[in-house]
Amino acid sequence: MTTDTTGRHTPTTPEHPRDWVRVLARYRDPHHGRSLFELAVSVGPLLALWAAALAVLPVSGWLALGLSVVNALFLVRVFMIQHDCGHGAFFRPRAVNDWVGRALGVLTCTPYDVWRRKHAIHHATAGNLDARGTGDIPTLTVEEYRAMRWPMRLAYRLYRNPLVVFGLAPTYVFVFQNRLPFGVMRDGWRVWVSAMATNAALAVAVTGIVWLGGWAALWLVFVPTLLVAASIGIWLFYIQHQFEHTHWDRGEDWQLHESALHGASHYDLPAVLRWFTANIGIHHVHHLYARIPFYRLTEVLRDHPPLAEAQRVTLRESLHCARLHLWDEGRQRLLSFAEARHVAPAA
16 A cells, blocks of 8 residues: 555555455455345345246246346356356355355355366466366467367367357357366365265255146246256356456466456446356456455445456446457467457467
């Protein structure tokens, strides 16, 4: 902190990205009352809207479907609370974070311990071109893409199509991939117990839903909420790291805090969307200091205006990001397939 001419204390801007850790540490402590409130206003409406959709289902399947799609916003928020639990940020005791996260994992169809392990790898390797492959959106460099044979190029182009990356891929991840601890299968018994326990709880839930409300209750009420929420979640994750001037480096040049500050965006959403997404758009701050509860991230931007402007992407600007596909190591920016055709081959 420094003192201005009026005698007021003003925050200082750290010179190096790693110095932000010391500054942001004072925002890390959760307020348990606030955490419980946020949990209640997220899970409560989620369950209430599901109950309302089930109640109107005999009258109108379309109305039930509409309520279920809207309810996806609350499921996104519940997932973000699970995300904070995984970082040990939502409550002070680690055990409370873990058990709340495991319970929420049944609602989000995401085995908590499996996801926490893979997400930790993501935080430890984000922006490292030599450590891609776990917890990230598959991204190739221009030169890697050019070196591929045409069938592999076609596969990559198909994956990066918005209908796939924001539609089919989220469905695959949350419905199928999450059923086994892919990517961390050798990490011991805990990830297997997490996956199998979540699967067992989901099997009981699905059986109960079909027994009480029939197959229509499953396909018109619960499945649409999950699939729409999954697509929203993947979109958010995409924009957080796949913007034009993001930051990638090779292993020998990669720095954790530099990548956190410059390789994650500030997705500046309208207020109502910030609420439903639990401030996850303030992603550069989250990567700099993951132990900050989501409801305190706005305090950081209030106290440190440079962070509010850093890597800022508006809702309108984010639509352009879906057309970016390949990382140009020379220009240090993401390009579309069309732009990449005009990049000269590396020497």
